[in-house]
Amino acid sequence: MWAGGLSIQGGVVAGLVICLWFIRRHKLPAWEFADVLAPGLILGQGIGRIGCLLNGDAYGIPTSLPVGVIYREGTPAYAAYGAQPLFPAEIIEGAADIAILFILLRIFRRKPFDGAVALTYFMLYSLVRFTLGFWRANSLTILGGLKAAQLTTLGTALLALGLLIYKWKEKSKRQIGMAGVKSI
Numbered sequence: 068m069w070a071g072g073l074s075i076q077g078g079v080v081a082g083l084v085i086c087l088w089f090i091r092r093h094k095l096p097a098w099e100f101a102d103v104l105a106p107g108l109i110l111g112q113g114i115g116r117i118g119c120l121l122n123g124d125a126y127g128i129p130t131s132l133p134v135g136v137i138y139r140e141g142t143p144a145y146a147a148y149g150a151q152p153l154f155p156a157e158i159i160e161g162a163a164d165i166a167i168l169f170i171l172l173r174i175f176r177r178k179p180f181d182g183a184v185a186l187t188y189f190m191l192y193s194l195v196r197f198t199l200g201f202w203r204a205n206s207l208t209i210l211g212g213l214k215a216a217q218l219t220t221l222g223t224a225l226l227a228l229g230l231l232i233y234k235w236k237e238k239s240k241r242q243i244g245m246a247g248v249k250s251i
Contacts, residue, residue: 075112075196076219082108101185102178106171109188113164120157127154128204147204154202163195180238186227193224 086104090097119125123142129135135152138144144153170191175184200206200217207215 075115076216076223079108096181098180098182098185102175102181102183105185105188106168106175109164109168109171109192112192113161113168116157116161116164120161124205125157125160126204127156127202130154130202143205153204156199156203160195160199163199164192167191167195180234182230182234186231186234189227190224190231193220193227196220197224 086100087097089095090100116125120136123138123144126136126138126142126144126147129148129151130153132152132154134155136144136155136158137150137152138148167188171184171188174187178184197217197220200214200220203214203216206217209215210218213221
């Protein structure tokens, strides 16, 4: 019942490893390459959630909300909970993915530094996934009520935030250094 818990994270990690190999092999600028890929990745994830909804995968926990989703027989969600309404996790995540896409496109137009788009993707998607983990049913719970996917996404969000802060500071140092050189 937890097979979907780390599937997107595993796909992103595998894609990242392949991209790093490709970037090194062709001597491409890594952060620029990552910035170009991030909007397409989140768009694909958003579209992929439609498939999850149709297949009854990545489903939520039982809910009394008026927007609950009742899955058809033969889906993993139906097998787990029958015909009761479930929290619309896939719909919310898909909508959040599209919102993140628009944020990334806005950042891309006025990129403050290379890597800003990719790191924002990792941070925002991870925070969405961490939050939705509280209402997702098909993930392995491993530590203090947190699910495996929540722990990996929390770590990813913190790492991305740390790198964003580092890169902002580096940019500020370069700007201060350049301003000092201009005034001489």
